[in-house]
Amino acid sequence: MTGLLDLYSEKGSFLHRLDPRVKLLAVLLLSVLAFMLSELLPLVLLLAFILLLLALSKSSFGKAFFALKFVVRLMVLITLLWPLFDRSGTPVLFSIGPLDITEPAIWRGVTSAVRIGCFATVWYILMFTTQQRDLVRALVKLGLRFDYGLALSISFRFIPTFGLTIESIKDAQRARALELDKGSFIRRSKNYVSVLVPAVVSALRTADTLALTLQSRAYGAFRDRTYLREIRMRPSDYVALAVAVLALLLPALAKYVYGVPL
Amino acid sequence: MIPLPEHDGNHQVLFLRNVKFTYESGVDALKGVTLEVDSGEYIAVVGGNGSGKTTLAKHMNGLLRPSVGQVVVSGGDSSTMTPAQMARVVGYAFQNPDHQLFCGTVQEEVSFGPGNMGLPADEVKRRADGAIEVMGLSEVRGKPPLSLPLGLRRRVSIASVIAMDPKVFVFDEPTTGLDANEADELMAIIRKLNGEGKAVVLITHEMKLVAEHANRVVVMAEGRIVLDSDTRGAFSDIELLRRSKLLPPPVTQLAHKLSQMGVSRDILTPQELVFELTRGDDD
Amino acid sequence: MQALRLEDVRFRYPGMSGWALDIPSLGIGQGEFVTVLGPNGAGKTTLSFLANGLIPKSIKGESEGSVEVFEHKASEYSVAQLSTLVGMVFQEPESQLFCMSAEEEVAFGPENLAVPRDEIARRVEWALGLVGLKGMNGRSPSTLSGGQKQRLAIAAALSMKPSMLVLDEPAYALDPVGRIELYTILSDLKTNHGMTVVVMERDAEALAKFSDRFVVLVGGRITASGPPAAVLRDPRFLKEAGVSPPQLSEVASMISARRKGPPLGFLTVEEAVAEIMVNAPRHTRMVSR
Numbered sequence: 163m164t165g166l167l168d169l170y171s172e173k174g175s176f177l178h179r180l181d182p183r184v185k186l187l188a189v190l191l192l193s194v195l196a197f198m199l200s201e202l203l204p205l206v207l208l209l210a211f212i213l214l215l216l217a218l219s220k221s222s223f224g225k226a227f228f229a230l231k232f233v234v235r236l237m238v239l240i241t242l243l244w245p246l247f248d249r250s251g252t253p254v255l256f257s258i259g260p261l262d263i264t265e266p267a268i269w270r271g272v273t274s275a276v277r278i279g280c281f282a283t284v285w286y287i288l289m290f291t292t293q294q295r296d297l298v299r300a301l302v303k304l305g306l307r308f309d310y311g312l313a314l315s316i317s318f319r320f321i322p323t324f325g326l327t328i329e330s331i332k333d334a335q336r337a338r339a340l341e342l343d344k345g346s347f348i349r350r351s352k353n354y355v356s357v358l359v360p361a362v363v364s365a366l367r368t369a370d371t372l373a374l375t376l377q378s379r380a381y382g383a384f385r386d387r388t389y390l391r392e393i394r395m396r397p398s399d400y401v402a403l404a405v406a407v408l409a410l411l412l413p414a415l416a417k418y419v420y421g422v423p424l
Numbered sequence: 425m426i427p428l429p430e431h432d433g434n435h436q437v438l439f440l441r442n443v444k445f446t447y448e449s450g451v452d453a454l455k456g457v458t459l460e461v462d463s464g465e466y467i468a469v470v471g472g473n474g475s476g477k478t479t480l481a482k483h484m485n486g487l488l489r490p491s492v493g494q495v496v497v498s499g500g501d502s503s504t505m506t507p508a509q510m511a512r513v514v515g516y517a518f519q520n521p522d523h524q525l526f527c528g529t530v531q532e533e534v535s536f537g538p539g540n541m542g543l544p545a546d547e548v549k550r551r552a553d554g555a556i557e558v559m560g561l562s563e564v565r566g567k568p569p570l571s572l573p574l575g576l577r578r579r580v581s582i583a584s585v586i587a588m589d590p591k592v593f594v595f596d597e598p599t600t601g602l603d604a605n606e607a608d609e610l611m612a613i614i615r616k617l618n619g620e621g622k623a624v625v626l627i628t629h630e631m632k633l634v635a636e637h638a639n640r641v642v643v644m645a646e647g648r649i650v651l652d653s654d655t656r657g658a659f660s661d662i663e664l665l666r667r668s669k670l671l672p673p674p675v676t677q678l679a680h681k682l683s684q685m686g687v688s689r690d691i692l693t694p695q696e697l698v699f700e701l702t703r704g705d706d707d
Numbered sequence: 708m709q710a711l712r713l714e715d716v717r718f719r720y721p722g723m724s725g726w727a728l729d730i731p732s733l734g735i736g737q738g739e740f741v742t743v744l745g746p747n748g749a750g751k752t753t754l755s756f757l758a759n760g761l762i763p764k765s766i767k768g769e770s771e772g773s774v775e776v777f778e779h780k781a782s783e784y785s786v787a788q789l790s791t792l793v794g795m796v797f798q799e800p801e802s803q804l805f806c807m808s809a810e811e812e813v814a815f816g817p818e819n820l821a822v823p824r825d826e827i828a829r830r831v832e833w834a835l836g837l838v839g840l841k842g843m844n845g846r847s848p849s850t851l852s853g854g855q856k857q858r859l860a861i862a863a864a865l866s867m868k869p870s871m872l873v874l875d876e877p878a879y880a881l882d883p884v885g886r887i888e889l890y891t892i893l894s895d896l897k898t899n900h901g902m903t904v905v906v907m908e909r910d911a912e913a914l915a916k917f918s919d920r921f922v923v924l925v926g927g928r929i930t931a932s933g934p935p936a937a938v939l940r941d942p943r944f945l946k947e948a949g950v951s952p953p954q955l956s957e958v959a960s961m962i963s964a965r966r967k968g969p970p971l972g973f974l975t976v977e978e979a980v981a982e983i984m985v986n987a988p989r990h991t992r993m994v995s996r
Contacts (some may be wrong), residue, residue, distance in 0.1 A: 178943060295807040316805050323849060327523070333487050334524035337516040338584060339508040339540035356536070359526035363570060367522070371802040374756075377765055378795040380819040380867060383787035390814035390827045457929065473852060473882055575747065601879060603746035603909045604951035629882045632954070671883035674912070674954045677976045682983065694957040701958075703966050 169229055169289040173220040177291040182300035188406035189288045195410045196280040202269055204413065204424045205276045211409075212283050221290050227285070229290075233282040237275035244271025274406040294318040299393055308387065316372070326363065331360045435462040436499070437591045437623050438514065443483055443493035453479040455647040456493070461592060461625065466618045468626045468634040468655075471644035472669025480644065481594050482625050486510035498591065512541060515590035519597045521581035525569040530561055530580050533569045548587075555587035559613060575606035582610075592623040599630060611637060632673045635659060635692040640647040643668050656690035708778060710871045710903040711735040711758055716772035718753055726766075728753045728927045737777075737870070740897045740904045742914045744938075745924035746949030751907035752798075754924065755875040758905065759793040760786045777870060790816065794864025796874040800856035804848035809840060809859055812848055814869040827866075834862035837900075838892055854885025858892060865896075871903035872896070878913065889918050905957060911939055912953045917975045923948050940972050955979050 172178075177185070192212070199205050227234065244267060251266035288297075295315055300310040332342065335356045342353050369391055416422040427553060438461035445454040453476045461467060461484075471477045482488040485497055486507040495502045497513045508521070517583065527533040527692065535552040543551070555563050559579045564572060569580045585593065595614065599607040615637060618624045626638060634641060641658035643651040645668040652656055659676050664670070672680075679691035679700075691697045713733040717726050735741050741885040745751050756762040763770040764786050774781040776792050795810040797803045813834050817827045835841055838858035843851075848859055855878050864872060869950040872893070878886040896902040908914055911921070921938040923931040925948045931938050939945065942952035942960050952972055959982075963970035973979040 196607050295811065298922065315807065319805055319807055320850070330518070330520070331523045333482070334518045336487060336507040337485055337511055337518070338524065338537040339511040339588060340536075341506065341508050341540070356526050363525075368799075368802040371797055371799055374761055374765065374795075375797060375803040375805065377761060377786045378759060378790055379816040379863060380787035380790045381815075383785070383790075383819045384821045386821060387818045388821050388824055388827065389818055390810070390824060390831065392824065395853055399700075414534055472884060573747065576838060601747075603949050604946065605746065605949050607951075614726060631883070667885050669882070671887070674976055675958060676960070678955065678979050681980050685984075694954050694961065697958050698961040698965075 164285070169286065170293050171221070171225075171290060173181070173291075175218055175220045175291065176398070177215065177219040177287065179398075180291070180402055181393055181395055182292050182296040183303055183393065184395070184399045184403045184406070185288055186297070186300050186304070188402065189284050191406045191410040193281055195413065196277050196284070197373065198278070198410075198414060198417070199424055201424055202273045202276065205273055205280065209276055209280050209283070212280055212287070215287055216283060219287050219291050221287070226286055226290070227236055230282055230286055233278065237279055240275045241271045242282045244274060296393070299389075299391070303393060320368070323368075324361070327364050328361050329358065331357050331364075334360075435464075437461055437497070438484060439494075439496040440480075440483060440490075441494045441496065443490040443495065443557045445479055445483065445488060446491050453647055454483070454490075455645075456657050457644075457649055459642065459649065459652070461623050463591060463623050464618070464621050466615075466624045466626070466637060466639045467642055468628060468638035468640070469642045469644060470628060470630065470631070470668070470670055472633060474646075475644040475668065476647040477627050477644045478596065479608075479647075481516070481596060481625065484592065484594055484625065485514040485516045487516070508540065510679070511588060511590065513590055514592045515588055515596060516594045517582045517585045517596065517598060519600055521574070521577040522570075524581055524584070526579060528568055530556065530565045530567055530569050530572075530583075533580055534561075534583045537584050541588060550586045551589060555583040556587055557676075558616075559583040560609075574601050575610075578602065578606075579610065582613075586617070589595070590622075591608035592625060594627065595616060596627045597629075599628075599633065607633075611672070629670060631670055631676075635673055635676065643670070645669075655692065659667050659692060660690040662689075708737045709734045710737045710777060711741065711905070712773075713757070714773045714775075714779075716757065716774060717770070718757065718861070719769040721768055726927050728757070730754075730772075730929055733922070733929060733932075735871075735903065735905060737903055738897065738901045740894065740917060740919045741906070741922060742911075742918040743905065743907045743922045743924055744909070744911055744919070744945075744948070744950050745907075748926075749924045749949070750792050750927040751924060752875050753797065753927075755873045755905070755907055755913075755985075758871075758873045759795045760784065760789040761795075787819065790864075790867050790869065791820065792869055792871065794867060794869035794872045796857065796860045796864055796872065796877050798876045798879045800860065800880060801849075802855050804856055804863075807847060808844065809835065809846045809848060809851075809862075810844035812859055813862045813866045816863060816970070820867060830866040830868070834865040837865060837896065838862045839888070842846040852885065853881050854888050856884075857881065857889055861889075861892065870901075871905065873905045873907075875907045876909065877906065878908070883913075886913050890914060893917065910951055911945065912951070915939060915953050915956075917991060923950070925949065935974055936972050939974055940970075 176418060196208060245263045246261060248270060249262050249268040250266060251264045254262045254264050256263055296312045298315040304307055340353060340356060343350060413424055417424045440457055440459045443454055443457045446452050457480060467546060469477045469480060479488060483490060486502060486505060497510055499581060504511055525533055531552060534555050535548050538548040538551045556562055559582060561579060561583055564576060569577060598610055602610065614624060638655050641653060641655050642649055643658065650668060651664055662672050662680050675691055675694050675697045679687050679697055680689055683689050687700050713730050716728060716730045718728045719726050743751055743754060756766060757774050760781050774790060781789060790922050804812055806815060810831055813831045817830055820941055835843060838861050840855060840858060840862060848856060850857060878889055893904050897904050906914060915935050918935055920933060921935055922929055923938060930948060939953055939956045942957045945952040956974055959971040959973050971982050973982045
């Protein structure tokens with residue numbers, strides 16, 4: 163749970179230094195691009211470009227693969243299952259019982275898998291190169307209300323703490339001879355009540371203190387608060403933004419205006 | 425197979441042999457700890473934060489398994505036992521009672537452990553009633569434990585361990601958050617359990633408690649036992665305690681300062697110090 | 708000037724029969740280090756919440772009397788406004804730190820107060836330095852030790868430039884070493900920066916040598932107030948109040964009870980050595996023996 167949310171690692175690549183707003187927009191644009199492209203070759207080119215970005219972010223491929231192993235499994239699954247459900251087109255390569263496996267269907271499966279790969283990797287790069295607080299700052303800068311941004315960052319902050327609390331509660335119940343994962347489904351669900359109740363109670367107690375703390379730190383004193391760390395666009399950020407916009411705009415023009423099959 | 429150590433089955437209830445433990449993060453929390461606990465002993469395991477004392481305690485009831493070494497419980501190797509089976513022998517009272525209380529009434533809460541052990545209903549009731557009695561909770565037995573003040577919540581959590589009737593009790597910082605009276609009452613109950621022949625392992629950094637209650641002190645530092653001695657012996661080595669990030673109680677510090685005047689260095693309580701200082705006053 | 712002044716203050720939580728706090732009069736002088744000693748349920752938390760306006764602004768109940776903070780009527784200001792006069796530190800280290808880094812934690816208060824950026828940056832460095840966390844700007848609060856967490860919470864209050872700190876059992880979850888570090892920092896704040904410090908505590912031992920004054924609170928009422936030597940010298944009184952007396956004051960009072968002559972009044976090891984050397988010629992003879 164914690165690992166999925168906190169992928170950030172301090173590597174100091176140029177992607178790390180980019181304005182989080184630019185990164186967020188670029189990731190959105192590239193995601194749209196991945197879904198706009200319907201041919202395999204341009205998608206493979208896009209994937210290659212994204213993998214290049216991954217390399218530039220100084221993430222090891224091993225770590226990325228580990229973080230994305232769920233996505234990789236999904237890609238394999240799509241490739242294998244697509245032809246079973248999509249039976250259009252010719253030629254039919256072979257048949258399994260009543261199922262005809264066609265060549266175009268296989269390619270469409272591969273295409274979809276690559277698209278998912280593009281999409282997941284680009285978001286992974288964002289999480290790998292951007293601290294959660296900067297993401298929240300970017301969202302607030304882009305117009306999210308500060309309260310919501312604060313709530314979001316508090317959630318990020320307390321998820322690992324909450325995870326530790328749950329581990330400690332499980333230990334405490336195991337020490338009372340509870341076998342959490344033994345017995346029927348109903349029995350197991352009942353066992354988990356003994357974990358859930360203390361977890362909720364402890365979360366509520368934390369929330370209580372937190373509310374008092376926020377007030378004691380002058381939360382909400384002025385409508386326009388200041389910020390210690392201001393995020394500001396630098397020339398390199400504008401360049402990166404331009405590249406991302408063009409990366410979507412040019413293929414879109416080619417495809418929809420000039421009818422290039424992409 | 426590693427031969428089990430020789431021991432007198434009547435006395436030894438817990439034996440950790442050369443236990444090493446490394447967390448997933450790569451931290452070596454225990455670097456070879458050997459500890460024997462006999463029935464009726466009152467052992468304080470002390471050490472600063474990160475000394476490994478909590479990791480050690482979690483090996484005593486199977487919540488953690490040694491990476492290397494062996495934990496012997498009631499004469500048997502524990503490597504094949506589940507924490508639930510070990511809980512019958514070693515009871516563990518966690519520091520934060522709010523991490524275990526969840527039932528609608530104190531009675532149910534205290535019955536939870538023995539119920540999990542698969543005991544017949546009348547035996548569960550008998551044990552729960554006994555534990556409620558011992559912890560002085562009769563008046564609140566029908567109340568929701570979570571609505572009680574901290575002192576009583578801690579008592580409920582300890583009652584729920586007592587009801588499982590283990591041979592060894594591990595108490596993790598049992599007085600945290602309690603005031604003087606609550607702490608005194610609780611420590612008196614723990615002493616009573618010990619008087620009934622239960623082994624008590626007290627994990628703490630409160631050296632005052634250790635001086636007043638323990639018979640034996642195990643000092644941990646950096647994953648190792650650096651001292652295992654009777655309580656007097658432990659308090660006479662004030663430098664070792666300081667190096668282990670522990671703060672000797674003021675009377676012990678004073679006794680050491682006054683040792684050149686003939687005051688003995690192994691003073692544990694104010695009464696003992698006063699006795700030493702006023703001895704011969706009536707001459 | 709009085710840092711905190713309570714006149715005829717009473718507070719009752721909803722649904723409770725008795726007053727949680729009933730204080731006819733209490734004054735805390737500017738620059739004073741006061742320890743409020745009392746068992747659980749004595750009203751320590753209630754008192755600390757009254758001092759920074761959380762009661763009655765945020766926590767509702769039946770409230771009477773007047774609370775003045777540096778000659779400002781607390782009732783006329785918001786909790787946010789009072790936070791520039793009174794810094795608050797809570798018991799539980801984990802739940803009062805909610806940011807991703809130490810720096811953000813300390814900056815949060817002044818940011819809310821719309822302090823200019825350069826000034827916030829200065830205050831962050833200043834406050835982290837005062838609590839011994841210099842250079843830890845980027846550290847995630849959850850990776851700090853218990854003692855460091857409480858010190859960070861102090862820094863987060865200091866950055867709003869209050870003149871008084873109120874701490875509700877700040878050493879609750881700390882080991883003895885962390886406890887002493889914390890109280891030493893508070894003592895330095897008082898000595899070097901004229902900070903008024905009010906600490907709620909259950910245990911007199913750790914604070915005996917730092918406090919100018921002890922106030923004993925039992926069942927919502929003040930039962931004693933005075934310098935440490937006066938309040939702590941009677942262990943029986945403290946035990947009846949439900950707080951543990953300093954070990955050495957027990958020693959002093961037991962010796963005094965057995966001997967004729969002026970009573971002993973030491974609280975610290977140093978004082979004890981000095982007094983015992985003077986009062987026990989017999990033992991000194993043992994040295995020369």
